[in-house]
Amino acid sequence: ESDFRLRGRAAAKIVVLGAGVAGLATAYELGKAGYRVTVLEAQDRVGGRNRTLRGGDRLTETGGETQRVGFGDGTYMNAGPARIAQWMTTMDYCRELGVPLEVFTNENAQAYLYNESAGMKSPVRWRTAKADVYGYISELLAKATDQGALNERLTATDKERLLSFLSGFGAIGAKTDGYAYKGSDRRGFTVDPGAGDVEGTILGPPPSLSDVLASGVGRYFSFEFGYSQAMLMFQPVGGMDAIPRALAKAVGPDRIRTGAKVTEITNLAAGVRIQYEAAGRTRVLEADYCIATLPPQVLAKIPHNLGAAVQSALGTPVPVSTGKIGLEYRNRWWETEEKIYGGITNTDLDLSTIWYPSYDYHGRSGLVVGYYNFGAQADTYAKMGHAGRLARALDQGAKIHGDRYRKGLASSASIAWIRQPHIEGGWVGWPSRGAEYKLLNQPQGNVYYAGDWLSYEIAWQHGSFESARKVVTELHQRVLKG
Ligand code: PHE
Secondary structure (H helix, E strand, C coil): CCCCCCCCCHHHHHECCCCEEHHHHHHHHHHCCEEEEEEECCCCEEECCEEEECCCCCEEHHHHHHEECCCCCCCCCCCCCCCCCCHHHHHHHHHCCCCCEECCCCCCCCEEEECCCHHCCCEEEEHHHHHHHHHHHHHHHHHHCCCCCCCCCCCHHHHHHHHHHHHHHHCCHHHHHHCCCCCCHCEEECCCCCCCCCCCEECCCCCCCCHHHHHCHHHHHHHHCCCCCCCCCCEEEECCCCCCCCHHHCCCHHHCCEEEEEEEEEEEECHHHHHHCCEEEEEEEEECEEEEEECCHHHCEEEEEEEHHHEEEEECCCECCEEEEEEEECHHHHHHHHCCCCCCEEECCCCCCECCCCCCCCCCCCCEEEEEEEHHHHHHHHHCCCCHHHHHHHHHHHHHHHHHHHEEEEEEEEEHHHCCHHHHHHHEECCCCCHHHHHHCCCEEEEEEECHCCCCCCCCHHHHHHHHHHHHHHHHHHHHHH
C-alpha cells in the first residue's frame, strides 16, 4: 500500500487553523504537494487532544488550577487518544512517518469486572465472568435444543452440530448430565497447576445462573465486538504524541505558529483574511484558502462572515465530557500481586474503567489510569479540583484493588477535557448528521472545515486523518482547475 498523496503540483497559500491531528495532517499533505502552508495554533504546543503527559508538564484548566505533572522519567499517560485499531488510517501515518508501534491491550482475561449496584461483593476476573456467562448460556441453549424448543428453526443435523459447538463453547456437561454448567478450569485457579502432584485448585463453585445474570457482568463482553475496539490494538512506543511530533517535524516547525489565537475569520472575494493574537499583539494573515480544524464549539465563538447558517451549524454538535487520572505507583503491584499485565477493568462505578499500562512491564514503577469515563461520570470529576478527583478515584478504585491502591502512590495528574482551554470537550456528538453536518462538510467561499467531528469516526484520530485527506483532495481539485 503506497502512501496517500495529492497528484499534480499546484501553488497556493493556505492557512490552517489548529495544530491538532487534523490540522497537522492537512498541512502535511498540502506541503507534500507543494503548497505554502501556515498553521496557527492557540496553545503553546502541537497535538490538540493528542496529548501525552510527562514529568515537568504543566496542565492548566479553564477556571481551575494549574497542575504540575510529577511523573518520573519514562512514565507517561496518554491523556487523549490511547488506542489504535489495525484498520485505521492512523496506522498508515505511523508507517509513513516512522512512528514505532507496540500492542495496546484493550481486553485482558486477568483484568476485573465489577458492578457495585448489582450487589457484587468483590470484583471477578474477565476470564471467570466469561466462563460462567458462556457456560450458562450454553447450558440453556443446549437444553432448549434437546427438548425440541427450536425444532422449527433447526434440522436434526443442525441440532447435533449446535450441541457439539455448545459443549466446547460453554464447557458444559453431557446430555446425561442435562448439559449442566458446573464450572471449569476456565474460571481460574486458587492454587495454580504445578509440578508433581500439584494438580491445582480450580476457583469455584460458580455462582448460580440467577446470580450470574443478576451480576450483569456479561454486558461488557460486546465492547470488543465493535469494529474500532477489537484486539489487537496498537499504541506508539513512548506515547501517543509521537504522532503529532512526527507530523510537525515533517510539516516544518517554521510553518507552525503556536501561541496564535484566531480572533476573526473573513472570507474575501479572493482569498481569506485571518486575524489573530500572538504575544499580546494583533496580527493579520492573508491567504488564498483557510482550512479551519478547530472544534466546532470553539470555532463558533470566533467572529466571522461565513453566515448565519454556518454559525447555527457550528452550534449543533454537542460537546462530550471525558477525563482521566494518572496514578503513578512506586511499584507495579498490579503485575506482581494481581498478575495483570495491561488491559482494562470495567465497572459501574463513576470511575468507569481502570487501565493498566501496556508498556514497561516489570519496570520499577508504573502508571495506572485510575478513571477514564465519559458524560455525566466525567462531569462529576471535572467539577472537582485535582485533590478531590484523586481522593474519589482512590476511594472508588479501592473497591477493586483494596488497600494496596492507596499505598505507594508517587504522583498523580488528571485531565478534564471539557475544561481544556481552546479545546472544550473530549469530542462532540451530532444529534443527527443532517443539513448542518453536510453544510460544514463543504467550503463556504474560501474557507473549509476539517476534523474528526466531520467524519463517521468521531473521537478517533482516524476521523481527523480521513477528514484532512478529504478536504485537501477537494481543495487541490479546485486549485488545479484554476
Ligand atoms: N476513541 C475513544 C476511545 O477509544 C472514544 C470512544 C470510546 C469512541 C468508545 C467510541 C467508542 O475510548
